[in-house]
Amino acid sequence: MTAPKPSSLAMVPFVSVANMMKLVHHIGIEPMLRDLGDYIEADFKRWALFDKTPRVASHSRDGVIELMPTSDGEVYGFKYVNGHPKNTRAGLQTVTAFGLLATVDTGYPVLLSEMTVLTAMRTAATSAMVARHLAPKGARTMAMIGNGAQSEFQALAMKAICGIDRLRLYDNDPAATAKAMRNLRGMGLELTACTSAEDAILGADVITTCTADKQYATILTDNMVGSGVHINAIGGDCPGKTELHRDILARSSVFVEYTPQTRIEGEIQQMNPDFPVTEMWQVISGAAPGRTSARQITLFDGVGFAIEDFSALRYVRDRVARSGHYEMLDMIADPDDPRDLFGMVQRAAGPAVAA
Amino acid sequence: MTAPKPSSLAMVPFVSVANMMKLVHHIGIEPMLRDLGDYIEADFKRWALFDKTPRVASHSRDGVIELMPTSDGEVYGFKYVNGHPKNTRAGLQTVTAFGLLATVDTGYPVLLSEMTVLTAMRTAATSAMVARHLAPKGARTMAMIGNGAQSEFQALAMKAICGIDRLRLYDNDPAATAKAMRNLRGMGLELTACTSAEDAILGADVITTCTADKQYATILTDNMVGSGVHINAIGGDCPGKTELHRDILARSSVFVEYTPQTRIEGEIQQMNPDFPVTEMWQVISGAAPGRTSARQITLFDGVGFAIEDFSALRYVRDRVARSGHYEMLDMIADPDDPRDLFGMVQRAAGPAVAA
Numbered sequence: 001m002t003a004p005k006p007s008s009l010a011m012v013p014f015v016s017v018a019n020m021m022k023l024v025h026h027i028g029i030e031p032m033l034r035d036l037g038d039y040i041e042a043d044f045k046r047w048a049l050f051d052k053t054p055r056v057a058s059h060s061r062d063g064v065i066e067l068m069p070t071s072d073g074e075v076y077g078f079k080y081v082n083g084h085p086k087n088t089r090a091g092l093q094t095v096t097a098f099g100l101l102a103t104v105d106t107g108y109p110v111l112l113s114e115m116t117v118l119t120a121m122r123t124a125a126t127s128a129m130v131a132r133h134l135a136p137k138g139a140r141t142m143a144m145i146g147n148g149a150q151s152e153f154q155a156l157a158m159k160a161i162c163g164i165d166r167l168r169l170y171d172n173d174p175a176a177t178a179k180a181m182r183n184l185r186g187m188g189l190e191l192t193a194c195t196s197a198e199d200a201i202l203g204a205d206v207i208t209t210c211t212a213d214k215q216y217a218t219i220l221t222d223n224m225v226g227s228g229v230h231i232n233a234i235g236g237d238c239p240g241k242t243e244l245h246r247d248i249l250a251r252s253s254v255f256v257e258y259t260p261q262t263r264i265e266g267e268i269q270q271m272n273p274d275f276p277v278t279e280m281w282q283v284i285s286g287a288a289p290g291r292t293s294a295r296q297i298t299l300f301d302g303v304g305f306a307i308e309d310f311s312a313l314r315y316v317r318d319r320v321a322r323s324g325h326y327e328m329l330d331m332i333a334d335p336d337d338p339r340d341l342f343g344m345v346q347r348a349a350g351p352a353v354a355a
Numbered sequence: 356m357t358a359p360k361p362s363s364l365a366m367v368p369f370v371s372v373a374n375m376m377k378l379v380h381h382i383g384i385e386p387m388l389r390d391l392g393d394y395i396e397a398d399f400k401r402w403a404l405f406d407k408t409p410r411v412a413s414h415s416r417d418g419v420i421e422l423m424p425t426s427d428g429e430v431y432g433f434k435y436v437n438g439h440p441k442n443t444r445a446g447l448q449t450v451t452a453f454g455l456l457a458t459v460d461t462g463y464p465v466l467l468s469e470m471t472v473l474t475a476m477r478t479a480a481t482s483a484m485v486a487r488h489l490a491p492k493g494a495r496t497m498a499m500i501g502n503g504a505q506s507e508f509q510a511l512a513m514k515a516i517c518g519i520d521r522l523r524l525y526d527n528d529p530a531a532t533a534k535a536m537r538n539l540r541g542m543g544l545e546l547t548a549c550t551s552a553e554d555a556i557l558g559a560d561v562i563t564t565c566t567a568d569k570q571y572a573t574i575l576t577d578n579m580v581g582s583g584v585h586i587n588a589i590g591g592d593c594p595g596k597t598e599l600h601r602d603i604l605a606r607s608s609v610f611v612e613y614t615p616q617t618r619i620e621g622e623i624q625q626m627n628p629d630f631p632v633t634e635m636w637q638v639i640s641g642a643a644p645g646r647t648s649a650r651q652i653t654l655f656d657g658v659g660f661a662i663e664d665f666s667a668l669r670y671v672r673d674r675v676a677r678s679g680h681y682e683m684l685d686m687i688a689d690p691d692d693p694r695d696l697f698g699m700v701q702r703a704a705g706p707a708v709a710a
Binding site for chain 2: 107349
């Protein structure tokens with residue numbers, strides 16, 4: 001008797017980095033960003049259904065490792081993600097991630113996926129979906145401050161979802177700006193490299209800040225920001241890391257994903273615990289107003305929330321099967337008799353032991 | 356220009372169920388249980404070093420999905436595990452699991468492993484390592500109440516680590532007992548099938564309870580348990596699930612893994628919040644006494660703690676490389692320039708787009 005093959009229940013579809021990139025090109029980057037924005041918006045609309053818990057963070061000197069679980073009662077998902085700003089010095093990614101979906105009623109995993117690429121996609125799709133609700137009407141110009149790994153995704157999502165077609169780029173490292181300019185060439189965006197943050201925000205309807213230092217920084221000061229803009233602040237995403245001067249927050253209408261998490265991790269960690277904010281699901285479901293005047297500064301204090309990862313994994317699960325861009329992993333022990341795990345292990349030894 | 360191959364940094368060693376079983380047989384079940392007991396004991400000795408947090412549980416009508424993270428400051432680990440008692444009716448496992456180790460200073464994963472088989476091994480190794488400290492001297496006979504998926508592992512660990520060589524088995528389903536008897540035949544244990552729990556504990560030095568119902572049950576009542584025994588109670592491992600009558604707890608010296616978690620999940624959820632318990636790391640490090648008399652009833656209220664999974668994953672990482680029983684997964688996006696994630700995605704489209 002030879003060791004039996006694992007049953008189909010033991011197998012979990014796995015989307016590797018290579019397959020995720022194939023899936024992105026199979027669908028197209030901009031269509032996929034639009035689809036992701038729609039999935040995230042749909043899940044924000046059914047916000048009350050979800051198990052919400054702030055992420056479980058393990059902080060160390062050089063960074064943080066986080067687990068972000070959530071569930072809609074039928075499907076459970078979580079993401080593993082790290083944030084290590086110093087990694088780039090060693091040629092490593094600042095952020096890497098993977099995620100999993102499982103069926104709530106059995107606990108069996110149904111999808112394992114890389115999420116480094118997918119997180120960049122969902123973060124950009126969230127920013128742009130939010131900007132579709134909050135940016136001034138007819139917005140066409142975005143300042144992109146911080147031209148690192150997230151920047152091109154942010155730019156393309158704002159183009160695909162909000163109609164942004166002019167991009168003003170600035171990074172304190174000109175090589176980063178040159179890289180982003182090169183990557184975005186020929187994609188339907190009018191690109192301008194700027195020499196300062198002040199320069200970048202000239203005439204911008206939307207200002208995206210996405211820098212990587214793990215420290216209190218002031219990328220934008222109050223006198224730089226004129227009325228009527230929408231600020232998409234996504235770089236401040238852990239305790240001790242912010243990008244905006246508190247005076248900007250004080251005169252903006254601030255929108256967040258999930259207040260308890262954002263008070264710890266977002267720009268509003270600089271403000272009092274009762275500083276007023278609006279959760280985006282309220283705007284999306286019509287329970288609270290978004291932008292109410294042309295002169296208002298709206299500010300999305302985005303830190304990334306588990307439901308966005310859930311939406312993104314749900315989208316990948318829905319789309320990957322037909323594409324074929326996955327492999328099957330033998331990840332779940334599934335003996336013929338579920339009480340006979342030991343027998344399954346014994347039989348795996350082959351004929352000599354099973355005889 | 357064709358899509359580049361992922362760099363070695365992008366690859367994570369993965370131990371599938373099939374490879375875990377090969378590793379078990381490569382090392383030998385009993386030697387591996389002994390080794391795991393030693394790794395777990397070593398980590399209990401350096402208890403203060405670890406980040407300890409109760410597991411993050413997502414409860415639903417039919418079960419629970421949990422994430423169990425921990426870190427020793429250099430290595431981070433977590434386990435995904437479900438508990439769905441009704442799964443067996445659909446031919447599924449009650450418990451399935453997988454786990455991950457990562458490097459704290461970069462956040463990069465270094466091992467992904469199945470943990471359904473490994474959890475059964477580490478749970479048994481923990482029980483037996485604890486019994487080595489608490490069981491009466493010269494213990495040779497164990498009652499095994501509940502003959503499901505964990506039972507054979509428990510029996511072999513008690514044999515390998517504590518010298519148990521007589522096993523009295525009982526399950527309310529005789530087919531489960533017959534299965535365990537069949538699996539354990541010829542392994543150096545004198546086996547007796549019993550017709551009741553009362554019968555099983557006759558003459559037993561160690562009593563292991565490991566049943567699966569998600570409800571308050573009374574597998575053992577007070578008048579059944581004589582003086583001097585060690586009770587290894589591992590089936591009560593979530594809120595609302597216990598196996599022992601509270602009167603047994605009241606006259607036992609109770610030992611736990613991590614008090615805050617056990618008060619929620621263990622047998623002691625039946626007792627007042629100030630019911631006295633001793634954490635096993637205190638016994639192992641010499642900070643607190645274990646068994647102090649021959650007539651004392653010692654009781655290990657085992658619920659399974661993240662550090663045990665960490666130890667088990669650490670062991671697999673140390674042993675699997677030489678064995679060759681793993682494969683490499685393309686799980687981490689690792690562009691040549693870490694800020695150029697988008698460029699990596701673009702280049703994956705191949706010559707038509709990159710041209």
